[in-house]
Amino acid sequence: MGRPPETLANLSLAGAALDRAAHRRRAAGLLEALLGDPATRVLQLEAGSAEVLDGAGDDDGRGGRGGPGDDGLRLALRRPLPADREALGLFLGEDGDGTAYVAVVGDAVDSEGARDLRTLRQVGADLGHVDADLFTTALGLANWHATHTHCPRCGAPTRPEQAGWLRVCTEDGTEHYPRTDPAVIMSVVDDDDRLLMARGAGWGEGRFSVLAGFVEPGESLEAAVAREVREEVGVEVADVRFLGDQPWPFPTSIMLGFTARAVTTELTLQRSEIAEARWFTRAELLGGVARRELGISPRLSISRGLVERWVGHPVEGPP
Ligand SMILES: [Zn+2]
Incomplete structure (x- = not known):
């Protein structure tokens, strides 16, 4: 998809640094061969979590999968073990050096010692690009297999x-291929340059986000944006523009980010979905976050990216 000039850059989980090498998937016995090769690097998923290490050091023989993230975390990849052949195995792809990556999927394992198991939500923004791709792909695919x-x-x-x-x-x-469920997420801005944010039903006091919802069968993305905003808060929008997208494997979505102009501003809430909705000025939003009265989405998410694009700069606040 061609990007208009003003888009969301550097979204977490959206790096495309890993070569998925889809042409290799049909090769007979690929997983068995890779799990018999000590050069293969294995990502062990345990109930959706993976072990991470500090970025310092490079003693695990990995190929060129890019540096650690800004905060210096990387996945604790390892050589194949015999038991890996009994697990659900997923070929994730290759890096620039031809190192192959396989995820093995299992339940939570009782951990001896101090392994640092983390979820993708916890570490996704702090991993290097290849590691973020590995974790995101493995989690989305594993979540699909599970259901x-x-x-x-x-x-x-x-x-x-x-x-x-x-x-x-x-x-x-019959053959069943992995699914990805598209969802739209949108910054809706009125003619006074205020941003629409809402608190979902069941969310804690003060926690606000831009609106989002799943695309329905037979519906275009722009139509989904307009429908979700109309359904959830009763606002009509125009000038819907695509800004960027982010795989979101919680469990198997892709978030498609848009902005839209509000042509009405009166709020009529769909109470089953929305507890509270407000139009924020920049001063109100930044002040609320600074005073810790307002909670916005984590740095990992495109939701945060949409808010920060409207603000015009990164927002100091939650991780
Ligand atoms: Zn059947």
């Missing part, structure tokens, strides 16, 4: 194939 163990047509079990990029029904042979 597609049976065939939607006949109910029989499915089994993974193509190095984790396909499930096949053991009864009727």
Whole structure:
């Protein structure tokens, strides 16, 4: 998708630094071969978490997967172990040096010693680009596998194939590919340059975000933006513009970021979804965050990126 000149740059999780090497997935026995090769690097996912290390040092024999993130975290990748062949394996791709990466997916493992297990939400903004791609891809794919163990047509079990990029029904042979669910997220700004933010039903007091929602079948992205804003707060919008996108594997989404101009400003809340909504000036938003009365989305998220684009600079606040 071509980017208009004014877009969101440097979104976390959206780096595309990893070569996904999709052409290799159909090779017979690819996972077995890679898990028998000590040069392969394995990402062990344990109930959605992965072990991380400080960025210092480079003694684990990895290829060129880019430096650690600004805060110096990297994934604790390891050589293959015999037990990896029993786990769900996912071929994630290769880096610029041809090092192959495989995720093995398991439940939480009782940890001896002080392994630092973290979720992608916790560390996604602090990993280097290749590591962020590895974790994001592995988590999204693992989340899809976890909910597609049976065939939607006949109910029989499915089994993974193509190095984790396909499930096949053991009864009727139908093929089921990993899904990504598109969601739109939008900064809505009125003619007085105020930003619309809302507190979701069930969120804590003072926690606000821009609006978001899933795209429905038969709907364009622009139509989804307008519908979500109308449904949730009763505001009509125009001039919907794409600004950027971010994979969001919680569990299997991609967030498509837009901005739109409000043509009405009266707020009528959909109470099942929205507890509170407000138009913020920059001074109100920055003051609220500084006084810790207002909580905005974490640095990891495109939601934060949309808010900061409207503010015009990074906002000091939550991590
Ligand atoms: Zn079936």
